Amino acid sequence: MGGSKSTQQKDQIEDKPWRNFDWGEKEALQRHLENFSERKPDVNVRILVTGQIGAGKSSFINSVNSAFQGKIVCEALVDATVGTSSSFTQRFQTYRICNKNGELPFVFGDIMGLESPSLSGLQVDDVISTILGHVTENCKFQAGKTLTSEDDNYNKNPTVSDQSFCLVYIIAADTVTLADKVLFEKLRLIRHRISDQGIPQVIVMTKVDEACPLVKKDLRKIYTSTKIKKLVDFCSAEVGVPKTCIFPVKTYHDEINTNPDVDVLILKALDQIVDSAARRFQKGFYTLK
Ligand SMILES: Nc1nc2c(ncn2[C@@H]2O[C@H](COP(=O)(O)OP(=O)(O)OP(=O)(O)O)[C@@H](O)[C@H]2O)c(=O)[nH]1
Numbered sequence: 001m002g003g004s005k006s007t008q009q010k011d012q013i014e015d016k017p018w019r020n021f022d023w024g025e026k027e028a029l030q031r032h033l034e035n036f037s038e039r040k041p042d043v044n045v046r047i048l049v050t051g052q053i054g055a056g057k058s059s060f061i062n063s064v065n066s067a068f069q070g071k072i073v074c075e076a077l078v079d080a081t082v083g084t085s086s087s088f089t090q091r092f093q094t095y096r097i098c099n100k101n102g103e104l105p106f107v108f109g110d111i112m113g114l115e116s117p118s119l120s121g122l123q124v125d126d127v128i129s130t131i132l133g134h135v136t137e138n139c140k141f142q143a144g145k146t147l148t149s150e151d152d153n154y155n156k157n158p159t160v161s162d163q164s165f166c167l168v169y170i171i172a173a174d175t176v177t178l179a180d181k182v183l184f185e186k187l188r189l190i191r192h193r194i195s196d197q198g199i200p201q202v203i204v205m206t207k208v209d210e211a212c213p214l215v216k217k218d219l220r221k222i223y224t225s226t227k228i229k230k231l232v233d234f235c236s237a238e239v240g241v242p243k244t245c246i247f248p249v250k251t252y253h254d255e256i257n258t259n260p261d262v263d264v265l266i267l268k269a270l271d272q273i274v275d276s277a278a279r280r281f282q283k284g285f286y287t288l289k
């Protein structure tokens with residue numbers, strides 16, 4: 001019995017980490033991000049999150065704020081209902097990231113999940129309109145109806161600060177291999193539409209604790225877990241985002257205190273997102289065909 005258990009565990013753990021990661025980097029990452037305005041004074045980075053329903057989009061945004069503030073923040077509403085098939089976040093809302101001293105120049109846009117059946121949930125065109133800055137805050141998306149320039153919530157003349165400069169796909173590690181192919185099709189379509197404009201895309205893979213029992217016990221096993229490695233490979237192949245732009249994380253979902261290991265994974269993902277968004281921002285306003 002003991003032998004088979006240890007063989008099983010060995011199967012799930014790589015001899016060497018499949019990605020080098022500095023678990024002690026939290027303070028440095030936090031300082032680097034907090035000093036962003038000093039390096040790039042006029043840049044306000046807007047980032048859009050999209051992905052599966054219930055994948056943890058709102059939880060990720062809350063976790064970024066929690067990591068900076070050293071306490072659990074629940075600004076973006078999270079749905080705790082299990083197995084829901086429609087998105088809890090129904091409106092387009094933006095959330096400013098703040099540390100203990102005030103606002104940071106990072107704004108997340110949180111939109112409804114991309115439902116699998118092609119005629120419901122947020123559509124590819126709605127995501128594109130949101131990226132381009134045409135969707136006003138609080139806009140309520142309607143299932144099966146794409147927003148057009150005739151709608152009240154459509155901003156016909158977006159400014160550069162209304163546009164998003166990085167698109168983050170939130171994908172849940174525990175269900176990604178079961179996800180409907182339509183979801184990947186939508187993500188690939190979005191990717192195809194925005195890639196010409198050099199808009200960076202990053203995948204944040206949430207719920208690593210639910211996907212791998214070893215990681216649930218010890219988050220530091222994340223980069224030696226064979227299961228997580230395979231899931232990263234799978235996402236990269238399905239969506240087309242390079243593995244180096246995929247960040248497995250656990251978000252705060254039932255904790256009452258923050259934890260440095262959760263924080264450092266979240267901040268590392270944010271650092272990459274902000275860095276690529278800032279580079280795209282420097283090129284200025286864009287339009288898509
Ligand atoms: N175990 C675990 N649960 C998580 C994690 N991230 C989110 N959750 C849970 O997943 C559920 C959905 O999270 P949300 O943040 O509401 O997901 P969402 O993508 O914003 O959902 P919609 O707005 O409905 O599309 C909640 O019950 C969260 O507590 C994680 O990393 N691990």
Ligand SMILES: [Mg+2]
Binds near residue numbers: 057
């Ligand atoms: Mg949500």
